[in-house]
Amino acid sequence: MIEFKEVEKRYPNGFLALNHINLNIEQGEFVAIIGLSGAGKSTLLRCINKMHDISGGTLRVNTINVGQLKGREVRNLRRNIGMIFQSFNLVTRVSVLKNVLVSIVPNMPFWRKIFGVFTRKEKLQALMALDQVGILEKAYVRVDQLSGGQQQRVALARTLAQNPKIILADEPVASLDPVTAKQVMEDFKRINQELNMTILMNIHHVDLALAYATRVIGVRNGEIVFDGKVDEINEETLAFIYNDTKEGRGVNHHAMEATIAEKNSIA
Numbered sequence: 716m717i718e719f720k721e722v723e724k725r726y727p728n729g730f731l732a733l734n735h736i737n738l739n740i741e742q743g744e745f746v747a748i749i750g751l752s753g754a755g756k757s758t759l760l761r762c763i764n765k766m767h768d769i770s771g772g773t774l775r776v777n778t779i780n781v782g783q784l785k786g787r788e789v790r791n792l793r794r795n796i797g798m799i800f801q802s803f804n805l806v807t808r809v810s811v812l813k814n815v816l817v818s819i820v821p822n823m824p825f826w827r828k829i830f831g832v833f834t835r836k837e838k839l840q841a842l843m844a845l846d847q848v849g850i851l852e853k854a855y856v857r858v859d860q861l862s863g864g865q866q867q868r869v870a871l872a873r874t875l876a877q878n879p880k881i882i883l884a885d886e887p888v889a890s891l892d893p894v895t896a897k898q899v900m901e902d903f904k905r906i907n908q909e910l911n912m913t914i915l916m917n918i919h920h921v922d923l924a925l926a927y928a929t930r931v932i933g934v935r936n937g938e939i940v941f942d943g944k945v946d947e948i949n950e951e952t953l954a955f956i957y958n959d960t961k962e963g964r965g966v967n968h969h970a971m972e973a974t975i976a977e978k979n980s981i982a
């Protein structure tokens with residue numbers, strides 16, 4: 716379980732990016748985090764694996780108080796929490812398999828990395844992860860010869876091979892075309908359902924969020940302004956989440972209607 720209690724994140728320059736965050740996420744949930752650019756979505760996600768330190772409140776992951784972790788404890792936490800980025804973060808000049816293998820062996824000695832010495836068990840584990848996201852046949856292909864969607868699948872396989880309990884995904888489909896984005900969302904859904912993996916995903920495509928997640932958290936100006944099931948989302952709730960009142964921006968009703976229509980066509 717991920718538990719935020721009155722969490723606050725103030726950046727060193729004094730900017731308060733998260734305020735009064737109270738949240739409980741159970742194992743196996745698929746949560747989409749939505750909100751305007753700059754609302755605090757990435758900050759919220761990155762506090763969970765301590766890429767950012769919180770400045771107030773308490774954040775626990777499976778009862779472990781994340782704020783108190785140091786050094787090796789942080790590395791252990793991160794082994795249980797996979798992270799997927801918009802930009803894939805792969806080593807593009809080596810094979811798909813090697814990218815996955817390197818994530819399997821924690822703290823691998825330098826010489827093993829250089830010479831690529833892996834056991835049969837490690838290779839099998841990596842190949843199984845590739846199979847789970849449907850790109851087993853690309854195992855020996857160099858990453859830079861793959862499409863964006865395939866690269867994101869490799870990133871997902873690399874994360875899966877770590878055997879995490881939680882996956883944090885920061886805009887994982889933002890740079891993919893609509894068809895490929897849906898395929899990658901299908902992968903996330905399958906992994907969520909088959910492995911009971913908790914998935915927390917920042918996503919700008921509200922239509923995809925509503926089609927694949929089960930719960931939606933709306934963030935506005937560093938605060939949670941909506942937290943509910945996907946079917947509780949309607950035009951009004953979306954308008955509320957995306958209405959940046961502090962800057963006096965109005966709601967684009969046309970865009971909202973288009974989003975709802977698109978959601979209905981996917982569902």
Ligand SMILES: Nc1ncnc2c1ncn2[C@@H]1O[C@H](COP(=O)(O)OP(=O)(O)OP(=O)(O)O)[C@@H](O)[C@H]1O
Binds near residue numbers: 727757758917
């Ligand atoms: N290192 C930093 N120092 C100061 N302010 C920061 C820092 N990182 C982010 N911020 C500010 O915190 C706020 C939230 O940023 P964050 O990246 O979490 O937003 P976001 O909702 O993920 O946006 P996007 O959808 O564009 O990625 C923004 O106003 C941003 O400018």
